[in-house]
Amino acid sequence: MRKISLILATIALTFSSCRKTPDYVPYIGGNSSLAYSTYAEQFDVLWNNINTGYVFWDVDTTDWDAVYEEYMPRFEALDMRIESGNGVATKELQALYEEAMGCLIDHHMIIQVKNLYSYGHDVVNVNPANNEVKKRDYYYKESYKLADELGKFNKNLASNSVSGYKISYSGYEKVNTEDVQVTICYILFELPDGRLIPYLWQNGYKMSAIMYGLNNSSSPYYKAAQLIDKWKNAALKTPKNKLAGVILDNRCNGGGYLSDLNYVVAPFVKKELEVISTRYKEGPGRLEHSVWSPVTIKASTENRDLAGENIPYVVLSNIYSISMGEITTYAISQLPTGYVVGERTYGATGPLLSDAVDMTYGGPFGDIERERHYVYTSTYEIKTHEGFVPEGIGFSPDKEVLTRDAGVQGQLDAALEYIKNYK
Amino acid sequence: MNKTKLLILLIFIVLTTSVKAQFGIGLKGGLDFNSVTRSNSGRIDETYHAKNGADYGLILSYQINEWFALRANVEMLSRSHTMKRNLNAVKGLYTDYNNQYLTVPVMADFTFGGTKVRGHFLMGGYVSYWMMANVSGNTIDLYNKIRPFDEKMEFNESHNRFVAGLVAGPGLSVDLSDNISLELDALLYYDLMSYMKVSKVSSDPRYNNTASLTLGVIYKL
Numbered sequence: 001m002r003k004i005s006l007i008l009a010t011i012a013l014t015f016s017s018c019r020k021t022p023d024y025v026p027y028i029g030g031n032s033s034l035a036y037s038t039y040a041e042q043f044d045v046l047w048n049n050i051n052t053g054y055v056f057w058d059v060d061t062t063d064w065d066a067v068y069e070e071y072m073p074r075f076e077a078l079d080m081r082i083e084s085g086n087g088v089a090t091k092e093l094q095a096l097y098e099e100a101m102g103c104l105i106d107h108h109m110i111i112q113v114k115n116l117y118s119y120g121h122d123v124v125n126v127n128p129a130n131n132e133v134k135k136r137d138y139y140y141k142e143s144y145k146l147a148d149e150l151g152k153f154n155k156n157l158a159s160n161s162v163s164g165y166k167i168s169y170s171g172y173e174k175v176n177t178e179d180v181q182v183t184i185c186y187i188l189f190e191l192p193d194g195r196l197i198p199y200l201w202q203n204g205y206k207m208s209a210i211m212y213g214l215n216n217s218s219s220p221y222y223k224a225a226q227l228i229d230k231w232k233n234a235a236l237k238t239p240k241n242k243l244a245g246v247i248l249d250n251r252c253n254g255g256g257y258l259s260d261l262n263y264v265v266a267p268f269v270k271k272e273l274e275v276i277s278t279r280y281k282e283g284p285g286r287l288e289h290s291v292w293s294p295v296t297i298k299a300s301t302e303n304r305d306l307a308g309e310n311i312p313y314v315v316l317s318n319i320y321s322i323s324m325g326e327i328t329t330y331a332i333s334q335l336p337t338g339y340v341v342g343e344r345t346y347g348a349t350g351p352l353l354s355d356a357v358d359m360t361y362g363g364p365f366g367d368i369e370r371e372r373h374y375v376y377t378s379t380y381e382i383k384t385h386e387g388f389v390p391e392g393i394g395f396s397p398d399k400e401v402l403t404r405d406a407g408v409q410g411q412l413d414a415a416l417e418y419i420k421n422y423k
Numbered sequence: 424m425n426k427t428k429l430l431i432l433l434i435f436i437v438l439t440t441s442v443k444a445q446f447g448i449g450l451k452g453g454l455d456f457n458s459v460t461r462s463n464s465g466r467i468d469e470t471y472h473a474k475n476g477a478d479y480g481l482i483l484s485y486q487i488n489e490w491f492a493l494r495a496n497v498e499m500l501s502r503s504h505t506m507k508r509n510l511n512a513v514k515g516l517y518t519d520y521n522n523q524y525l526t527v528p529v530m531a532d533f534t535f536g537g538t539k540v541r542g543h544f545l546m547g548g549y550v551s552y553w554m555m556a557n558v559s560g561n562t563i564d565l566y567n568k569i570r571p572f573d574e575k576m577e578f579n580e581s582h583n584r585f586v587a588g589l590v591a592g593p594g595l596s597v598d599l600s601d602n603i604s605l606e607l608d609a610l611l612y613y614d615l616m617s618y619m620k621v622s623k624v625s626s627d628p629r630y631n632n633t634a635s636l637t638l639g640v641i642y643k644l
Contacts, residue, residue, distance in 0.1 A: 018615045019460070020628045058579065065622055258565065278565045282508075282518075284466060285619060285627060287581040291518075291572045293564035351565060358467060359510055359563075380565060 036372075039088065039116060043075040043100075046113065046373055050101070053362040055279075055350060055381045057286035059389045060105045064286070071100040082117050090115040094124045104128045105392030106378050107348035108323065114372040123368065129348060132392065133319060138343055140404045143320050147203060147252040150408045154185040154201050154249075162409070166190040175224040177206040180254075184210075186227040188234055189416065191244055197419055198234035200227075200264075201249035201316075205256030205324040207263045228263065236267055236304045245312040245419030248332065251342060251408070255323025258295075258351060265297050265331045268313060270305040273297045275331045278351065278380040281361035288361075292383065297331065307336035312422045314339045314415045317395070318403055321345040330384065330395045341401055341415045345394035350378025447484035449606065451639030454478060457502045461629040468509040474519065476501020478635045482606065484532065486643075492532040494545060500524045500612070502551070502631050505560075515569055518560040520576070526551040526612070528590045543594035549612060553584040586616040586631070596641075606639040 036042050047068050054060070074096060078088050093115050101111055107129035115122040133139055140146060156162050158172035169188040174181055182204040189197040207228055213221025214229055235246045248264055265273065277292035306313050317329045317340055326345040332338040356363050356379055363379030383389045401414040458473035480498025487493065502524045508516035530547030556576035564570045578584060592610035599605060612635065617628035 019630055020617065020621060020626060283469060285581055286622075287579045290562050291558060291574065293562055293570050293572075295565055359508075359512065361467065 037116070038075075039078040039082075039093070040072060040075040042113065042116065042373065043072065046101075046111070046375065047072075049365055049375065050104075050377075051286065052284035053281060053357065053365065053377070054104070054106065054286070055281055055289070055362040055378050056104075056106055056389075056391055058289070058381070059391065062103055062105075067100055071096070088115065088117055090118050090122050090124060094126070097124050097126045098131075102126055102128050102131050105132075105347075106350065107132070107346055107392055108350060108352060108376060108378050110374075110376040112366075112368050112374040112376075114368060116372065129346065129392075133346065136319065136344075138402045138404055139319065140402070143252070146318070146320055146403065146408075150201075150252050151183055151203070153408045154183075154187075158185050158187060166192070168196060169230070171223075171227045171230070173224045173227055175206075175210060175221055177204075177209050177221075180204055180206070182206045182210070182224070182256075184224045184227050185249075186231045188230075189247075191416075191420055194242070195244035196234065196238055196242055197244050197247055197416065198231045198238070199247040199249065200231040201251070202228075203252050204254050205260040205328070207260040208257045211263065232263065232267060235306075236302060240309050240311070243311055245314060245422060246306065247314050247316065247415055247419070248328070249316040249412075250321040250325045250329050250345075251316050251318040251411070252320045253322065253325030254320070255325050255348070258324065258327070260324060261297050261328065261331060262300065264328050265335075266300040267303045268306045268332075268335065269297060269299045269303065270308060271299055273299075273331070273334070274385060275334050276327065276382045276384055278382050280359075280363075280380050284361060289381070295382075310337060312337045312339055312419050314341055314418055316340075316411055316415055317342040317345050317397055318411070319343050319346060319394075321394075323348045323351075326390070326395055327382070330390070333395070333398065334385075339399070339418060340395070340397040341399045341418060342397050342411050343400065343402055344396045345390075347390060347392045347394035348378075349382050349390045349394075351380045351382070352376070353379040445486040446644040447482070447486065447604075447641040448644065449482040449484075449639050449641035450480075451482050451496070451498065451606065451608070451637040452477070452479040453635065453637030455501050455633050455635040457500075457504055457631055457633045459504045459629055460632060462627065470507050470509060472505040472507060474501075474503040474505050474521075476503045476521065478637050480526075482639050482641055484641060490534045492534065494528075494530045494532040494547075496526070496528050498526050498528075499554075500526045500551065500633055500635065502612075502633050504631075513563055513567075513569070515561050516563060518558050518562075521557040521559070523554045523556070524551045525554050528610070528612070530590060532594075534596075539598045541596050543596060543608075544591075545594055545608065545610060546591040547589075548587065549590045550585070550587045551612070551614070553578070553582065553586070553618065581620050583616060583618050583620045586614050586618055588612060588614040588616065592635075602643045604641050604643070606641055608635070608637050608639070610635045610637075 111126040113124040158170040168190045172185045174183050185201040187199045210221040210224050213219030214225040274294045274296045277294050279289045279292045282290040315329045315332045333340045360379050364376050366374040368374040401411045455478040456475045459471040478500050483495045485493045503521045506518045528549035530545040533544045534541050536542040558576045559573035561569050590612045594608040597605045612633040614630040619629050621628050
């Protein structure tokens with residue numbers, strides 16, 4: 001028996017050398033400080049971290065190995081230039097990173113890299129989504145310009161200075177939340193037959209924070225919370241024969257809290273709704289994901305079954321309906337009387353968690369000051385219950401009304417018209 | 424003596440000592456116990472743990488002489504494992520991979536010992552195809568809630584479903600009659616191919632090692 005054991009051990013040892021040994025795969029911890037001093041090492045760190053942490057490798061067709069093989073020599077060439085006493089302009093580094101990483105499909109992604117051997121304005125910023133949306137045939141304007149146009153229109157509408165609309169109530173508020181300023185506009189439209197349409201526009205989903213100020217008149221959120229509450233109450237409590245429909249305007253909505261589904265979807269469903277599933281990375285392999293977990297929306301205790309009463313719930317979307325601005329659009333489109341008017345959304349649908357790299361491999365990593373790189377990227381991938389992964393694509397409307405053709409007013413008119421004629 | 428000459432000599436010895444070639448066919452069943460060999464590099468906290476499962480299938484044997492036979496099995500090996508997360512922040516996350524591998528080992532069977540009860544030493548190679556996998560365990564959802572799951576695993580392009588390796592181990596057979604014998608085998612399947620595809624740029628191979636203990640009945644034709 002000892003001989004057999006010896007033979008087996010010898011065989012095992014002999015053949016263990018036939019197995020491949022692993023390469024070094026860098027550990028990406030939330031507090032990791034990956035020291036480097038050359039452009040090639042910096043590229044290596046970014047490439048490896050995206051290689052292991054990027055959550056969309058199952059749908060992103062970028063040949064990431066080819067990116068390494070093609071661009072590593074070019075970054076090494078930059079290092080040689082530094083060694084020979086020449087400089088590397090940030091503009092050149094920007095162009096190189098744009099070329100190498102600018103085609104990734106994560107539409108939340110921002111890649112920031114410090115130029116190691118430059119002074120002054122020396123940070124490279126790559127936003128792959130920017131390149132993609134500009135190529136869409138319905139692209140109209142840059143984000144901030146369109147948001148400005150829509151904001152001005154809604155402000156005029158709320159002050160009753162746009163002709164052609166009968167308005168029962170309106171309010172327009174700007175509120176500073178912890179990180180961004182959110183504009184909220186509530187209008188109660190009245191149709192010629194006397195029926196009402198509560199309309200809410202906001203350029204970010206921060207309701208979960210704002211609504212804390214609902215019953216506190218000294219809160220900075222009080223007025224904004226009152227507007228949201230008025231919209232919700234009008235939608236929930238207006239008698240059936242007086243309520244023509246509900247409009248949620250997600251145009252130029254940059255996203256925010258997932259929990260805001262509780263304010264715009266949960267009050268209007270009768271039973272639990274499962275609309276999307278999410279998963280995260282659970283290993284450094286590109287396709288090592290966790291299983292999918294459903295995201296469910298439970299009906300609010302105070303709710304109205306819009307579908308049961310056959311009342312339409314219309315969402316307005318445009319190219320800058322981003323993140324939660326898209327997820328809410330999709331969720332409402334899945335309601336029996338949900339309907340989307342406008343444009344295909346942006347396609348930044350993967351939720352993010354900060355400081356969760358130590359659990360999920362993916363998500364934002366780095367620190368531009370301390371580590372000289374920072375990458376803002378999705379922690380989760382989402383798919384719809386039909387199996388569609390919308391990252392980089394967005395959600396298409398039921399009725400396409402392009403800003404380029406109809407303008408911001410034309411899209412609103414199309415939504416009102418749909419409700420007016422709804423049977 | 425070079426390898427070719429050695430092989431010719433072995434074949435000559437086997438053929439010249441042949442007394443009565445005999446086919447045998449049988450069924451086997453038992454347990455397997457699988458572990459995964461994988462580097463720790465690049466991993467946050469996951470640990471891989473051995474898991475047992477079922478091993479069952481068909482035995483085919485061709486007895487060439489008293490001390491040598493050829494053996495082939497067509498069997499379903501479980502080759503399962505458990506992956507545990509060891510996070511401080513969240514406890515209880517794990518995934519059980521319950522696999523099914525259609526495995527065909529082809530082995531030289533060296534027999535020694537008495538007439539009714541004989542010892543064997545089996546060694547050879549095998550091919551193994553990852554037919555299906557079921558995953559179960561606990562995950563964490565977007566709301567930070569632990570969620571149990573139990574579902575069929577979807578294969579993707581990172582999975583290397585076809586692997587091959589070496590197999591060896593001892594066996595014991597007991598003749599119940601002239602035609603029927605019991606066969607107890609303890610085999611170690613040692614993969615030489617990673618079950619996850621290895622990238623050109625970043626290599627992170629993973630190998631299955633499976634110990635199998637089965638009891639079979641062989642009918643000699």
